[in-house]
Amino acid sequence: MTMGIRPTTPSGQNLHRILDGLAAISGISIIFTDMEGNSMAATPPGELAEGAKSSSLPSREVPVLFGEEKVGSISCRGVGEQLDPLLKMAAFCMENAFRLEAELEDLSSEIVRLYQELSLIYSLSHKLGSALDIDTICAQALEEIGSAIEVNSIIILLLDDRSGMLNVQSGIGSAGEAIRGMRFDAGADPFSDILARKKVATVKKLPKELPFLPGSSLCVPLVTDDKNIGILIASDKKSGEGFRSQEIKLMDALSGEIAAAIKKAQLYERIQKLFINTVEALASAIDAKDPYTYGHSRRVAKISAAICEEIGMPREKILPIELAALLHDIGKIGTPEHILQKPGKLKPEEMEIIKEHPLQGAQILSNIEELKEVMEWIKHHHECYDGKGYPDMSMAEEIPLPSRIISIADSFDAMTSDRPYRKGMDPAKVMDIMDDFAGTQYDPGLLQAFKCILRSRGAGFANQDTGPAAGKEATSTQCENQT
Ligand SMILES: [Fe+2]
Numbered sequence: 451m452t453m454g455i456r457p458t459t460p461s462g463q464n465l466h467r468i469l470d471g472l473a474a475i476s477g478i479s480i481i482f483t484d485m486e487g488n489s490m491a492a493t494p495p496g497e498l499a500e501g502a503k504s505s506s507l508p509s510r511e512v513p514v515l516f517g518e519e520k521v522g523s524i525s526c527r528g529v530g531e532q533l534d535p536l537l538k539m540a541a542f543c544m545e546n547a548f549r550l551e552a553e554l555e556d557l558s559s560e561i562v563r564l565y566q567e568l569s570l571i572y573s574l575s576h577k578l579g580s581a582l583d584i585d586t587i588c589a590q591a592l593e594e595i596g597s598a599i600e601v602n603s604i605i606i607l608l609l610d611d612r613s614g615m616l617n618v619q620s621g622i623g624s625a626g627e628a629i630r631g632m633r634f635d636a637g638a639d640p641f642s643d644i645l646a647r648k649k650v651a652t653v654k655k656l657p658k659e660l661p662f663l664p665g666s667s668l669c670v671p672l673v674t675d676d677k678n679i680g681i682l683i684a685s686d687k688k689s690g691e692g693f694r695s696q697e698i699k700l701m702d703a704l705s706g707e708i709a710a711a712i713k714k715a716q717l718y719e720r721i722q723k724l725f726i727n728t729v730e731a732l733a734s735a736i737d738a739k740d741p742y743t744y745g746h747s748r749r750v751a752k753i754s755a756a757i758c759e760e761i762g763m764p765r766e767k768i769l770p771i772e773l774a775a776l777l778h779d780i781g782k783i784g785t786p787e788h789i790l791q792k793p794g795k796l797k798p799e800e801m802e803i804i805k806e807h808p809l810q811g812a813q814i815l816s817n818i819e820e821l822k823e824v825m826e827w828i829k830h831h832h833e834c835y836d837g838k839g840y841p842d843m844s845m846a847e848e849i850p851l852p853s854r855i856i857s858i859a860d861s862f863d864a865m866t867s868d869r870p871y872r873k874g875m876d877p878a879k880v881m882d883i884m885d886d887f888a889g890t891q892y893d894p895g896l897l898q899a900f901k902c903i904l905r906s907r908g909a910g911f912a913n914q915d916t917g918p919a920a921g922k923e924a925t926s927t928q929c930e931n932q933t
Contacts, residue, residue: 465547472540473492473493476494476536478533480526481526509526512538513541516548516552524541566598567696578708582714584716588619588620589620599693600687600688601684601686605621605622608672609680615636617632629659632659641681649702650669651668652668666686667686668684668693669681669683674712682708733748739782739785740791747777750778755768755771761896771856775856775859777824778827780811780828782807783814784807786803793871808840829842829853831856833849
């Protein structure tokens with residue numbers, strides 16, 4: 451119970467019960483009057499309330515206190531001072547009733563607060579449990595905290611161990627977007643102190659780049675396994691008040707959940723990067739079999755990803771397609787180099803050997819459970835929309851969408867790149883050629899999407915990270931075969 455805070459008056463029913471009990475024990479009528487002048491009276495059983503008034507004796511009154519504060523009085527009419535001890539006892543009982551009521555109220559609000567806190571932690575934990583993407587985790591954390599604490603801004607800064615900088619990862623509210631991408635020295639005030647203490651703190655002075663009001667920010671270190679991974683800052687309460695102790699406790703409780711989820715996502719991201727780097731190394735090894743195909747797989751992956759984006763595919767679905775594009779020619783590992791590197795046109799029997807590579811690629815990946823889907827897309831990357839491709843002569847929508855996408859990217863890069871027997875063709879000319887095969891070799895809708903990309907990004911966008919295209923696969927693409 452918090453002394454000094456005015457307690458609530460015991461409920462009318464409880465007050466009546468207490469007064470009735472006191473009247474019954476003492477055998478006299480008792481009146482309680484609060485500080486607003488409202489009064490409530492109780493009489494002993496069998497006696498009328500007005501009965502005591504008939505006496506000529508004056509009223510006796512005893513104050514009722516709550517801590518130091520007077521909250522009312524107990525009085526009796528028409529009794530002598532010999533009953534003062536009884537009145538004092540009645541006042542004492544009343545004071546206890548006030549105290550109990552206040553304690554009950556405190557306990558009730560504490561239970562409600564704990565319930566809300568637990569609900570929030572459960573909800574956040576449930577949401578974060580399935581998320582493996584840092585942006586998603588931060589967005590969900592910010593949304594949940596924003597619903598629990600009404601502030602104008604919340605941001606999450608993540609610590610980069612190598613640079614020692616805190617990078618603004620995510621934010622909502624008035625400062626959210628404005629400061630995205632900002633970086634702060636983790637070793638400078640006030641962050642160094644917050645990270646060292648690993649405790650929630652109200653901070654009076656933040657870096658001037660952060661548009662928060664002084665003295666109104668709550669800084670919550672994000673700690674998991676006793677290691678700092680960042681800081682969450684909630685700023686400017688909408689009510690204009692300071693942060694309450696319950697809010698600080700809540701932030702402290704939530705910070706561990708958020709930190710653990712971010713850490714898990716960071717690990718997942720690292721493993722994913724390692725996997726992609728391994729796949730890229732494998733793709734480079736395929737390309738290295740023929741010096742003219744250097745960078746082909748990476749460019750095909752980039753073009754494929756761009757087509758996926760253009761048709762509105764969500765990011766999580768694009769990544770496996772990029773992987774398939776990177777590995778689309780993995781089956782060429784088994785193709786003799788003298789065929790792959792042959793400077794002239796291939797003989798029909800050599801072409802038949804080349805045509806084995808989609809199936810060989812699928813065979814290589816068949817034992818990797820995680821790449822089952824990718825394996826299927828690779829198997830069909832030389833199918834034609836009209837059913838005249840290989841290996842299965844699948845047609846139109848029967849061909850997996852990623853395979854149809856990779857087919858366009860593969861052909862475009864093949865024809866625009868140099869070959870041992872000719873220079874790479876002009877992209878505009880290549881598009882004219884590919885247009886002639888819309889609906890026969892290529893999915894016409896996807897081809898349109900690719901043309902949109904070329905118009906908006908230019909033909910060289912796939913070369914930006916891989917350097918100028920030095921060449922392209924020695925195998926003939928369907929489109930080129932037919933030209
Ligand atoms: Fe291929």
